[in-house]
Amino acid sequence: MRVIGTAGHVDHGKSTLVQRLTGIDPDRLQEEKQRQMTIDLGFAWLTLGHIQVGVVDVPGHRDFIENMLAGVGGIDAVMLVIAADEGVMPQTREHLAILDLLGIENGVVVLTKIDMVDDAEWLDLVELDIQDLLANTRLHQAPIVRVSAYTGQGIPQLVETLTMLLNTIPPRPNYNQPRLPIDRVFTISGFGTVVTGTLMGGTLRLGDDVELQPSGIRGRIRxxxxxxxxxxxxxxxxxxxxxxxGVDKNDIQRGDVLSHPGQIKPS
Structure with a gap:
């Protein structure tokens, strides 16, 4: 199992690309659909070869940078999405700097919206600009794949590139110390509180006793x-x-960590 995330400037086609790859619309909020802009984290999944892959779609607007940070913390690889008609933009640079600080070195640059550019020389210039941007970052070796999520052009090549990349990434280690940084919390009628995240460090099982940090509140996995x-x-x-x-939704917030009791001590 692997998790990949998106990154890039607002309106460069991240969510449209995710939907083209997975068949799942990651924009789940009504406000997102009305504004045609990702606000909170979106989630989708697909299978690449024998690998089950989760996809975390992050907002590109500068006003939602905290949501972007919450989404990319646990990913194995990133799709840095850059629109061919605009090229490198402010949030392209900002998101890339965040990825670099987080030590994310596995990725693919996806040059989207190529159907909107008729000039081949322009595409070549945009690619050169991207290569200059990546030169002194952890993603300096990331391949660039040209696609149109609207027409489907280049999508097979992107799938092949992602599959090859994910096959080179070793599985996450199991230290028998599970921790789940929480990126979403909600309630379901008849079931109660639900949290989501990318699991690290160990396994979680049905019926496990768990603890939330930093609050220390305990519950059980239903x-x-x-x-x-x-x-x-x-x-x-x-x-x-x-x-x-045993845990109320109002007792949990994004950024809390779920683990086995006594495993994590807040500093």
Whole structure:
């Protein structure tokens, strides 16, 4: 299991690209659909070869940079999305700087909206600008793939490139110390509190006692899901939804960490 994230300037086609790759619209909020702009984190999934892949779609607008930070913290690789008609823009640079600070070195640059550019020389110039931008970053070796999410041009090449990249990334280690940095919390009628995140460090099982930090509130796992499928155990490196008993939604916020009791001590 792997998790990839998007990054890039607002309106450069991140969510449209995710929907083209997965068949899932990551923009789930009504306000996002009305404004045609990603505001909060979106989630989707697909299978590449034998690898199950979760996709975290992040907002590109500068006003939602905190949401972007919450989304890219646990990813294995990134798709840095740059629109061919605009090229490198302010949030392209800002998101790239964040990826560099977080040590993310596995990625693909996706040059989107190529259907909107008729000039081949312009595309070549944009690619040169991207190469200059990446030169002194951890993504300096990232391949550039030209695509149109609207027409589908270049999508097979992108799928092939992502598959090859993810096959080179080793599985997440299992230290028998699970921790789940929470990036979303909500309630489902009849089930109660649900949290989601990318699992690290160990496995979570149905019925496990768990603890939230920094609050120290304890609960129990009532249900587990990987990509909308109910499971009894979740492994490191996977996107996980955890249904909790004994914990109220209002006691949890984005950035809290779920673990086994006594495993993590807040500093």
């Amino acid at each position: 249900g587990l899901q990987n990509y909308k499928q109910s499971v009894e155990i979740c492994y490191p490196g996977s996107r996980v939804a955890v249904n909790l008993t």
